[in-house]
Amino acid sequence: MPIVVAGATGALGRLVIDALLDRSAADEIVAVARDRARAADLAARGVDVRIADYRRPETLQDVFSAGDRALLISGNEAGQRVGRHRAVIDAAREARVGLLAYTSILGGPTATFRIAEEHIATEQALLASGVPYSLLRNGWHHENYTGALATTLKTGAVVGSAGGGRVATAARRDYAEAAAAVLTGSGHERSVHELSGDTAWTMAEYAAEVSRQTGREIRYQDLPQERYAALLIDSGVPAMGAQLAADADAGIARGELGSTPGDLSRLLGRPTTPIAEAIAEALKDLPAQS
Numbered sequence: 398m399p400i401v402v403a404g405a406t407g408a409l410g411r412l413v414i415d416a417l418l419d420r421s422a423a424d425e426i427v428a429v430a431r432d433r434a435r436a437a438d439l440a441a442r443g444v445d446v447r448i449a450d451y452r453r454p455e456t457l458q459d460v461f462s463a464g465d466r467a468l469l470i471s472g473n474e475a476g477q478r479v480g481r482h483r484a485v486i487d488a489a490r491e492a493r494v495g496l497l498a499y500t501s502i503l504g505g506p507t508a509t510f511r512i513a514e515e516h517i518a519t520e521q522a523l524l525a526s527g528v529p530y531s532l533l534r535n536g537w538h539h540e541n542y543t544g545a546l547a548t549t550l551k552t553g554a555v556v557g558s559a560g561g562g563r564v565a566t567a568a569r570r571d572y573a574e575a576a577a578a579v580l581t582g583s584g585h586e587r588s589v590h591e592l593s594g595d596t597a598w599t600m601a602e603y604a605a606e607v608s609r610q611t612g613r614e615i616r617y618q619d620l621p622q623e624r625y626a627a628l629l630i631d632s633g634v635p636a637m638g639a640q641l642a643a644d645a646d647a648g649i650a651r652g653e654l655g656s657t658p659g660d661l662s663r664l665l666g667r668p669t670t671p672i673a674e675a676i677a678e679a680l681k682d683l684p685a686q687s
């Protein structure tokens with residue numbers, strides 16, 4: 398039975414395809430992309446690439462078939478996502494797919510930070526569609542933090558507005574493998590998975606771990622939400638992304654991304670990747686520090 402991944406050329410999507418290729422034959426896997434050139438490497442690996450753009454629902458007509466198991470990876474155009482996700486859900490319903498998994502947000506409707514709004518609305522659209530669903534409520538990725546390690550080392554500080562809140566991050570690869578486990582497993586129809594790392598940590602603990610691994614003094618600098626957003630904007634982050642990131646940090650301060658129910662490690666059949674391991678891996682990729 399084909400397994401369809403929408404958002405296959407994104408960072409998470411590529412890892413989902415890798416994880417599926419470990420479990421299924423390439424010609425069983427359909428990668429949905431809006432740009433054929435970006436998917437050329439996937440086609441070269443034998444994956445069936447189909448071109449569609451959520452903004453043009455007619456392009457989604459031939460993407461799904463009856464009985465498919467499919468994954469919709471949430472899009473990257475904040476503020477525009479719900480309508481675009483709905484177009485994919487409508488196409489999946491019309492084709493009578495057997496399962497549509499969606500990468501939502503940890504906590505689902507209980508999350509009160511702004512990034513959650515579009516995920517909650519998408520969950521509601523999926524539930525209302527009648528399509529057999531699996532909600533993959535993903536927590537924060539390690540890479541949100543390790544991706545900024547070069548700046549952290551340059552400035553000697555991890556900066557945010559998360560206060561002493563704990564965040565239960567996992568590796569992007571962990572979330573990708575969990576998605577592949579759901580797509581290739583059985584009994585996931587009408588399921589909800591609260592996916593997060595096994596361990597929740599504070600920003601001060603993260604800074605201390607970076608210090609330990611680098612031998613440099615790295616501290617956590619907590620800023621009021623508006624000041625943190627302004628700092629992100631000054632460093633080149635677009636205004637909307639900066640506001641959303643600072644608002645999500647306030648959510649972390651309230652404990653909204655810190656839950657550790659263990660769903661992710663259960664799906665993986667192993668512990669989630671520790672943040673210390675992700676830091677070590679990311680440090681290896683950085684140019685030598687003076």
Ligand SMILES: NC(=O)c1ccc[n+]([C@@H]2O[C@H](COP(=O)([O-])OP(=O)(O)OC[C@H]3O[C@@H](n4cnc5c(N)ncnc54)[C@H](OP(=O)(O)O)[C@@H]3O)[C@@H](O)[C@H]2O)c1
Nearest residue numbers: 404405406407408409431450451452471472473536537538
């Ligand atoms: N929880 C966290 O810590 C965390 C961290 C990072 C990301 N995220 C979220 O998780 C999701 C996946 O992350 P990611 O890093 O894989 O993001 P990404 O690389 O931006 O991937 C998003 C995918 O959606 C596709 N897409 C977007 N709009 C589309 C459209 N109109 N038509 C067809 N395809 C469209 C993109 O296509 P292209 O490849 O052509 O751009 C891309 O493949 C995103 O929603 C992101 O915001 C969460």
